[in-house]
Amino acid sequence: TYVVTDNCIMCKYTDCVEVCPVDCFYEGENTLVIHPDECIDCGVCEPECPADAIRPDTEPDMEKWVEFNRKYSEQWPVITRKKDPLPTAEEMDGQADKLDKYFS
Numbered sequence: 001t002y003v004v005t006d007n008c009i010m011c012k013y014t015d016c017v018e019v020c021p022v023d024c025f026y027e028g029e030n031t032l033v034i035h036p037d038e039c040i041d042c043g044v045c046e047p048e049c050p051a052d053a054i055r056p057d058t059e060p061d062m063e064k065w066v067e068f069n070r071k072y073s074e075q076w077p078v079i080t081r082k083k084d085p086l087p088t089a090e091e092m093d094g095q096a097d098k099l100d101k102y103f104s
């Protein structure tokens with residue numbers, strides 16, 4: 001599966017949702033997640049993210065992100081259409097410790 005990681009937080013550009021063939025992105029207040037059981041591993045979303053927040057779970061230390069994506073994809077509504085990024089997107093792109101400091 002692919003997963004959304006912390007640089008999406010407070011950016012939420014949403015370019016990713018338009019290209020997903022199985023509509024498996026889910027939307028929270030300030031980030032998106034991918035449902036790991038619905039993702040078909042096509043990889044087309046990864047290069048679409050301006051914040052480089054989407055990663056394959058084959059990279060090291062992704063277990064925590066798979067669990068994060070699974071947990072919230074079961075609680076949040078699906079998103080299939082691009083919308084405006086959050087107003088904080090540019091200034092927050094690349095900030096450290098976004099999960100601890102800014103996730104809500």
Ligand code: SF4
Nearest residue numbers: 020039040042043045
């Ligand atoms: Fe959707 Fe493909 Fe990205 Fe998985 S890898 S979330 S199926 S676009």
Ligand code: F3S
Nearest residue numbers: 008013014015016049
């Ligand atoms: Fe987030 Fe990147 Fe999609 S910032 S909303 S994963 S395009």
